[in-house]
Amino acid sequence: MTKPEKSNPSSRSWLRHYVFTTSHRVVGVQYLLVALAAVVAGTLLSLLMRWHLAWSNANLPGWGLIKPEDYLALVTLHGTLMIFFVVTAAPQNGLASLILPEQLGGKYAAGSNEKTSARMALPLLNALSVWLTALALLVLLATPFLRGGAAISGWTSYPPLSAVPSTGPGQGHGMDGWLLAIALFCVGSLCSAASVIATVMTLRMGRLRWMEMPLTAWSWFVAACMVVPAFSVLLAACCMLFGDRHFGTSFFFPPIDVVNGVVLHHAAGSPLLWQNLFWFFGHPEVYIAALPAMGLTTTLLVTFSGRRILSYRAMVASTIAIGLLGFAVWGHHMFVSGMNPYASRAFGLATIAIAIPSTVEVIQWLAMILAGGLRRATPLLFTLGFVSLFITGGATGPILAQPILDSYVHNTFFVVAHFHLIMGMAGIFALFAAIYYWFPLLTGRLMSERLGRWHFWLSLIGAYAVFFPMHFAGLAGEPRHYAQLTGTASYLESLLPLQRWITVAAFVLAAAQLLFLWNILRSFRHGDAASGNPWNASTLEWCSADEDLEDRPAASI
């Protein structure tokens, strides 16, 4: 472990120990702090959205009326912050940097007689990745203050809306800022992924073979292997979109002559090309966010049930299968974009096929849960919450995977419910589980169980209260980006009571997170002292360096 020395208080050394350091733990914590900043901002933005959707004509104190373009900017920023800077940066780049080197036995790097610390294989690259990510976040958070405000074309930034500065108020500098932030994030994630892959391949301790690695390590490895092609594609697409915006190219630009009164001189490009490229990144991205959470769930269930998993090999195989199949399903986001029916059938089948390895994992989790004897602790509660949300959110996946059904609910609140449950809430619950679980490792203190339970139950009930009713709004036909329901079709106005309920629940859910922040702050100073291995875990990050590995049972799972 690399603990920053506290003896030298000069500011330069503070910078060296806490900011420009290559220590894997500090970099991991930096990632988590970046994610925390993003999640706080993203949550506040979502509360504004909810407020506006429920009470469209009410003046917001200090803001006034939220205009439709403001609503779209809120949607865009919220989605971008949450998907890139929270559910990708924290569980994959952040937790991998924080835990992976020690989980691979890095404390034993140079034998027991020398004092060395665990490290990533390429520490400087790893540190560079978090600095780039933080810079990307700063750029993104600065976009609302540029002329015209933040971008309004959603986190998917479909052209032609995103390709022409004249299409909306935020589509000038705001959109450029968005592109810059995403490009920086791509480069940062690529650096992080190269570092994670090299760590797993070269820094496993002597006897830890591939098929003995914990499933967390496996999932970080597979997700990192997915990051490399996925984010490279997004980076290329962003470069091309930038060309369309500023150099008069028309990669993604359809033959349109006039937009918003501005005459354009573009050759005929294809907006579908952007969609293909974006979703070729976008769907693997879902699994990049989900795989670490899934691996973590397995590891935590093993720890808290004290059982072996039914089939370790099946778990590894399904992790890899999800990684591979994840690249074959991007078309299911484009069923209604104009696609050859045969292609949509193929993408639909591939998408349903990916449910098979996911189900293999879910069944093994359920077997471990149902076998009983679980030790109840907050990390376990959040893991169970993850499993519950993963199943609920996953159940609507095969519906959306079928072109015929999807064309009814595409771009409605049904989709919003689906991905918020499986990607947003499930991912966040796994992140909470990870933080409650590894907090003692980092600080030597336990987080408060009492506060943890309150946090869990309020969050679980809140998550379902917010996102489950969205299915019904979607089935009733509410489109997902509409800024207000009043003054439109009457069938949408009838959904107002439902949306108001969701808004109230969202405020409760957000308020419950204050318990978590308070718990962290309080436990950091006043938490109960934890033993070296408070959860009786078998993975190597919990071993103290002087422990003799020969006497341990095989470190696995």
Place this chain on the structure above:
Amino acid sequence: MPTTITHVPVDIERKYPRTRPRDPRIDRNDPGLGGRPPVDHRPTGGGGSGDENWGRRPPGRRGPRELLTRYRMGLGFALAGDLVFFFILVLAFYAQQHAGHIDPDNQYILDWKPLIIPPILWINTALLLLSSFTMEMARRSVFHDMHVMEEWLGMGKPTSRRALPWLLATGVLGSLFIAGQWIAWEQLSAEGVYFASNPSSHFFYLITGTHALHLVIGVAAICAALYGLWSSKRIEIRQIIVDSAAWYWHVMGVVWLFLFGILLLAQ
């Protein structure tokens, strides 16, 4: 005298000599009927795979090339991402060739006008190939056994002395390549072919531009390697910087051949 009845068949005795300590990794109950043969991981002492197996040692003690291997691996995966980046550009290149619009007479008109590649690109390509050769010479000179041995014995820095001119030559050739690309862009603009002119010119400028940007990074890496040769005392570190810069340079060379081929032949 009657024959002696041996309790243990001789061949089994040979297979499992009692004098050796038991190893839990060897399944001694395996009768050998169709199963995998037992694998003995213990040191043989014969210089085989036993104690000499670096991979079984703890990280940090896996031999003189451990750090180098790690850097090569990281660079390799980063470059894999880069290859995907260029691959996507090429993919879009092919996708866009069929883009067109429908004119007032209801005819589908292809927008793609084939581009005439400036001939200077041939010279640039030759320069880049030559630079890959000089880079390889630089790379080999930091790995030259005799010179490395001399450094270990404390006899100066002969590897740096040998690598320096080759690296300098690579940097100069690389800069010439970038200048040559600049000239090619100038020539095209003089003919009135700009970035925005036509889908084919979009791709020409985008592909050559992003590749040239990568080469600028490569020249920066060579400068960093030159600085490293001068400043670093450890031969391992100097090997790593030159080796990483070299592999990056080679990959960019191969990528250029691929891209140039596409630009030339697929118009």
